[in-house]
Amino acid sequence: MKMYSSITKANYRHSSHKARRAWISVLLGTVVVGFISPWLVSMVASVILYPFHATTLWIKTSEGELPTYLRSKSELVAEVENLRVTAATGVGTQLSINRLLEENMQLRAMAKAGAAENRLVARVLARPGQLAYDVLQIDKGTRDGVVLGAPVYTGLDSVVGMVVHVADTYAFVDLFTSPGFESTAFIFGPNVFSPIEGMGGGVARVKLPQGVPIREGQLVILPGVSSGIYGEIVAVQNEPTQPEQYGYITPPLAMNSLLYVSVGLQSIKSRAAEEIQADIRTQLRGLLQLSTTTTTSLASTTALLPTTDEAEPADESTAPNE
């Protein structure tokens, strides 16, 4: 009966709470002791955990059969992991090498082109997608010899635009595909000249009358730029009811793929016909105008020569003698 009463629900709960309180007190006390004197906890822990540490050491270093077996398995797993890392790193290294080779080839091609036509290589800092306008930003400026109106090429002879603003260390390149750009292009195939206008988004178009045989794939060059192939016709819009047909042209390389461009050192900026005529007139006047020395010598020569009035009396004096 007494035994039964000692394990009633109430008693169990009471003893359970007491045990819980005791546990909490021990735990909190241990933690507090650990904070107050960490060296004491470390010392006690090192004594208690020595067998565990020794076991670990035995498994890691012993030459026994079981540890060797366990170790060899774990070592093999680790080796597999290392090999995986090495393989992944190798793939990454190969990718880096390929990227550098490709970059080197691009730079070599541009340097070769630059040697022939006196160009310099520039890196593209920003593209139309990153700028507010349809222009490229390159990392070369007046310090490097970039001038306003210089043509900008991709590859050997594919011209994409010309420099419209130059600062000390950078320049902006207006693309031939920028909206509002107008020039004259020559189309191989029908062999005709045609006005070309930029449409934006890396596309320009040529406008031709109906009947001129233009097809996709025909090359378009800008005759104003020496060796300036612009691109090829990628689409033709031809509606028979309309008097004109359009050929849409894109450069061979997408703008987002441009990493390096080469910049010509001579400006191709066109000038107005009146300005050119005025220049020619000025030069001709300069050629025809006598210099100051010539005028002075002519004046002195004229002074030495006898005048007509002085020569006439001589003739008269000789006449009576005759």
Added chain:
Amino acid sequence: MQVVTRISLVLLVLWLLVAHVYIVALPLGFWYIVRFNRAYELVLVTVLVDGYYQAFYTVPVLTLSTLFLVFFVDIIKPQLLVYTGHDEIIS
């Protein structure tokens, strides 16, 4: 029987922590806390491990997180019990 299981598991967790096999030790310890009521002994284990690695000189993360987890589970576990019509308890 449960006492033997608990002692074995606690020793296993302790050894795994000393051997730095955290990938096994931490899930096992968490399961231990959730599975058994009042897993206060695990706090002592973590105090020993933190003391062994001298973590009390800085912040004994293992001890504090175990302490929090044990008391949190201790408080939250009764709320998750389901009482059936036959006075059975399903956890």
